[in-house]
Amino acid sequence: xxMAGEAASELVAASLAFHLNAGVxxxxxxxxxxxxxxxxxxxxxxxxxxxxxxVGAPDLVSATELARRATESGAxxxxxxxxxxxxxxxxxxxxxxxxxVPPRYGVVQALVREFVAEGDDDARFAEGMTIRTSLLxxxxxxxxxxxxxxxxxxxxxxxxxxxSDWTLGGRRVPLRAWYPIEVFRFxxxxxDQLAGHGTLVEDTRLRDALLRIREEQSSGGRLTLPVPxxxxxxxxxxxxxxxxxxxxxxxxxxxxxxxxxxxxxxSRFWPTVRRSLKRLARRPx
Amino acid sequence: MKLVQxxxxxxxxxxxxxxxxxxxxxxxxxxxxxxxxxxxxxxxxLERYARDGVLHRITVHGQMRDGPWRTxxxxxxxxxxxxxxxxxxxxxxxxxxxxxxxxxVFAAVPEPYGVVFALSRHFVPRPDDGASFAERMTAxxxxxxxxxxxxxxxxxxxxxxxxxxxxxxxxxxAHVARSGRWRPLHHWHPAxxxxxxxxxxxxxxxxxxxxARGDKPLGQYVTAFRAREGGRTASRxxxxxxxxxxxxxxxxDGSLAADYRLRDALRRLRGEPSDDGRAGGxxxxxxxxxxxxxxxLVRLERRLDDLCARMRAIGPPARARAAxx
Numbered sequence: 094x095x096m097a098g099e100a101a102s103e104l105v106a107a108s109l110a111f112h113l114n115a116g117v118x119x120x121x122x123x124x125x126x127x128x129x130x131x132x133x134x135x136x137x138x139x140x141x142x143x144x145x146x147x148v149g150a151p152d153l154v155s156a157t158e159l160a161r162r163a164t165e166s167g168a169x170x171x172x173x174x175x176x177x178x179x180x181x182x183x184x185x186x187x188x189x190x191x192x193x194v195p196p197r198y199g200v201v202q203a204l205v206r207e208f209v210a211e212g213d214d215d216a217r218f219a220e221g222m223t224i225r226t227s228l229l230x231x232x233x234x235x236x237x238x239x240x241x242x243x244x245x246x247x248x249x250x251x252x253x254x255x256x257s258d259w260t261l262g263g264r265r266v267p268l269r270a271w272y273p274i275e276v277f278r279f280x281x282x283x284x285d286q287l288a289g290h291g292t293l294v295e296d297t298r299l300r301d302a303l304l305r306i307r308e309e310q311s312s313g314g315r316l317t318l319p320v321p322x323x324x325x326x327x328x329x330x331x332x333x334x335x336x337x338x339x340x341x342x343x344x345x346x347x348x349x350x351x352x353x354x355x356x357x358x359x360s361r362f363w364p365t366v367r368r369s370l371k372r373l374a375r376r377p378x
Numbered sequence: 379m380k381l382v383q384x385x386x387x388x389x390x391x392x393x394x395x396x397x398x399x400x401x402x403x404x405x406x407x408x409x410x411x412x413x414x415x416x417x418x419x420x421x422x423x424l425e426r427y428a429r430d431g432v433l434h435r436i437t438v439h440g441q442m443r444d445g446p447w448r449t450x451x452x453x454x455x456x457x458x459x460x461x462x463x464x465x466x467x468x469x470x471x472x473x474x475x476x477x478x479x480x481x482x483v484f485a486a487v488p489e490p491y492g493v494v495f496a497l498s499r500h501f502v503p504r505p506d507d508g509a510s511f512a513e514r515m516t517a518x519x520x521x522x523x524x525x526x527x528x529x530x531x532x533x534x535x536x537x538x539x540x541x542x543x544x545x546x547x548x549x550x551x552a553h554v555a556r557s558g559r560w561r562p563l564h565h566w567h568p569a570x571x572x573x574x575x576x577x578x579x580x581x582x583x584x585x586x587x588x589x590a591r592g593d594k595p596l597g598q599y600v601t602a603f604r605a606r607e608g609g610r611t612a613s614r615x616x617x618x619x620x621x622x623x624x625x626x627x628x629x630x631d632g633s634l635a636a637d638y639r640l641r642d643a644l645r646r647l648r649g650e651p652s653d654d655g656r657a658g659g660x661x662x663x664x665x666x667x668x669x670x671x672x673x674x675l676v677r678l679e680r681r682l683d684d685l686c687a688r689m690r691a692i693g694p695p696a697r698a699r700a701a702x703x
Contacts (some may be wrong), residue, residue, distance in 0.1 A: 185610070192604060193529045193597040263686035270526040270676040320617035322624045323502055323532055327521035327633030334523040334672070338417065344679055347686055354689060 095159035096122040100176035102130035105278060107303055109134070111179055113142055114306050114316035116186030119166040121159055122176075123148045156254040166247045170201075171246045173254060178243075179277040179299055183321050183329070190273045191245070199265035201245045204336065209293060210281045220300055222279060226287055227294040228332035241336055243276050265346065270337050280348035291332075379481050380407050382461035382542075384451035386444060388414035389584060390469040392577060393511060395423050396644055397469050402432060403647055404473065405480040409433040409460055410451045411549070414442065420469075434459070442592035448548035452555070458544035466552035467541040468471075471498075472572040472640050473539075476660075483568040484539065492541035492560020496569040497666060502620040502634065503576045511577040512641045517625055518572075520635040520662030524669040526676045529597025534666065534673040537571045550594050565676045567667060572640050579615045635661040 094117045096108070109120060121144045122135055137144040146162065148154045160171045170191045172180055180203060184190040194201055198223055208222045230239075244259040244267075246252065253261060260267055277299050284293065298319075321329065383406045387394055389573045398409060411424050413435050427433035434454075438447055448466050455461040465473050466549040473496060475483045487494055501515045519525075519532045526533065538555035540546060547556045555562075575598075586602020589595065595603075605614035620628065628634030645652035 135524065185614070189601075189604065193600045195597060197527055260683075262690060263683070265688050266680075266683045266692040268528065269679055269683065270524075271528065273527065273529075317613075320614070322617070322628075323519055323525075324624050324628040324631070324633050326527065326530065326532070327519065327523075327628070328524050328631065330523040330525045333526065337676075342683065349680055351682075351686065351689065378417050 094120045094172040094174050094180075095156070095163050096120055096176055096344045097154070097156070097159060098175040098177065099125065099127065099131075099198075100279075102128060102134050105131050105136045105176055108174075108176065108179060109138060109143055110306055110310075111299070111303060112174075112187075113138075115180070115182060115302075115318060116188035116190075117172070118142070118188075119163060119168065120144070121146055121163045123154045123159060143306055156256060157252065160246065160248075160252050160254050164252060167246050171248055171252070171254075173244070173246070175278075177279045177281075179279070180245075180317060181275045181298065183273050183275065183326075185317050185320055187274065194247075194257060194273070197266055198268040199247045199249070200259045200267040201247075201274065202242045202259075202267060202269070202272050203245060203276045204272040204332065205241050205243055205276045205278055206296070206297075207282055208277060208279050209284050209285050209287065215358050220303075223229075223295055223297050223300055224293050225277070225296045226291040228291040228335040229294070229328065230292055242272070245274060263350070271333055272336070379462045379485055380460050381405055381481055381484065382407060382455040382459050382464050383409045384455060384464060384466045384548075385469060385659075386414065386447055386465055387408055387411055387416065387420055387469045388588070389416050389418040389420055390581075391416075391419040391423060392581060394420050396510075396512065397467070397472065398423070398427055398433070399647055400472055400640070400643060401465075401467070403472040404644075406465070407432075408455075408461075410436065410455055410459065412436045412438045412447045412451060414438050416692075442589070442594075444593060445467065445548060447552045448552055449546065451544050452540070452548050453544050456544045456546070457621055461542045463541055464546075466537065466548055466555070467571075468552075470574045470577075471537065472574075472643075473537075474572055474639055474643070475568055475569045476663075477568075480569065486568075487541075487563060490559075490561050491563040492543070492671060493555045493557060493562040494523040494539050495536035495562075495564070495567055496539065496571045496669060497567040497663075498535050498537055498571045498573045499637065499666070501572065501574045501637070502532075503578075503582070503615075503618055504625075505619055505621060506578055512644050515574055515577065516636060516638050517620060517628070517634045518637045519633065520666060521633050521669065522665055524673040524676070526673060527597075529601060531575045531598045536567070536670060541570075545582045565667075565671070567670075572637075574640075576615075576618055579612060582615050582618070583611050622648055632662070637661070 094112055112120060119142055124132055124135055124145050125148055127134060135143060146154065156173050174180060180187060182190040191201065206225045209224045210223050211224065223296050242329065246254060247350060255261060259265065302316060309316060379686035383401050409427065409432060411433060413421055413424055424433060424435045428435050442474050450467060452464050455464045467473065473480060501518045504514045504590060507514065524534045535553055537552055540555040540557060541560045543557045543559050583602055583606055586599045587606055589599035599613065603612045625634060629636065642652040
């Protein structure tokens, strides 16, 4: 996992603990050094699992550079996270969920859940923030769908991350229409700022997981996340279908690009054939 | 009309007896079965039907070659066994027409149409109380939207039946039958395929581990394989089992539907009292039919993504190549 952006130290500490318990093996964090408490948190973890990368400013290191540093650990997948995000697998762990993604897919998309800020007590963000957006019965404007998805990349030589085009012009195949990871985002947004993100529902999964991590750290156990039942998946499928609108727009663009490419190939094919025939005709005998 | 059924089977003694008995009762005249190195008593069950003259058992070895085996059997049905129509099955699938008999359904298809598709209805595993799978598994998935998770056993799909054709080609899983003679009749699903993919911990583990090494290691099988490798088989299977609470929740929100059709049909076969008026086959039929079409669109979309990636690999468009450096 790579982690960029800024957040309160308590949130960063919880995020690192959660992801390391949820199957992430190694986290590279871009630390602008503007918050001494955050730096202290980062340095409190073993460098075997958390690597702090001091940067002058959050945007001075590219996502690609961060990802390359992460892959030096031999990663199969890279999650480019922000400091205020928790990547929740719909399975026992992130490793478990990503390990069964068919090899043809180079990008898995995750569905963003914006958690609503309740009160001003940052120190209790997970315990207090249990209300999030849902796409059940949502009326999301089509132009807003792209904000609801975040990419996870299968590593490859010369990995390039492009936030405006996860597929690198179609060369990297994304898994569409199913999002095996949810991104719980604690950006501090108020309900009125989340228009276009769906309706609000209660969700205590992260709160419960963080409580378990605290309990199990003292007992030496390891976190196993609950696997959704088929009833949960059926409900989730409705939300995935709502997000699928964005794929229809992409589909239209892809078909148009293919049509143009085929037209271009066709326009070169017949002149080539004609030239070859003329050459053959000019040959003696 | 002669209706022939093809079957690919390996170690499914817990269900194959009911499977064959049901289909022979439902109008199938003859069964051709590819027996893939079964060791759990499946072979003996098949041999018993073979001795009765209603089944031809083919022994197949080595790595699973689903499509080629099905194709070979479907062609054999046309060339050697005088089939008019053929249904292609797995041991955990039961073809059940919505109205009338299977033969009546196929007889109603006008030429040149000759490939029709049944809608798979997936039944969920229930807690094992010692009863047979059909007595326990009376709830099926009926999601309001397609579950497009490539690792889910509950993705919507269709199963193909077709008129006899010595040159027919059957796909992996028999979802598609390609024929030069007969046209496919899309969007009309006159029958259901009642599907019981996971029935017990042992069966789930054996099937998953075996198929994860097969010709098409689907995510659902890799999940089972990884669970065994990690010593988590029991807990992972338990997550698949729909217990009483999940059943109540699913029935209430419509993601599960009670369906007693196979249980009642098998009870009738055994001469036991059966029809209690709660068959439940029509519940969710329209939504699931729409879900299959949505899922087919998603599959097309994913294939298009693959094609785009291949096109990109060939090289960038001429405009890009000609761009100034």
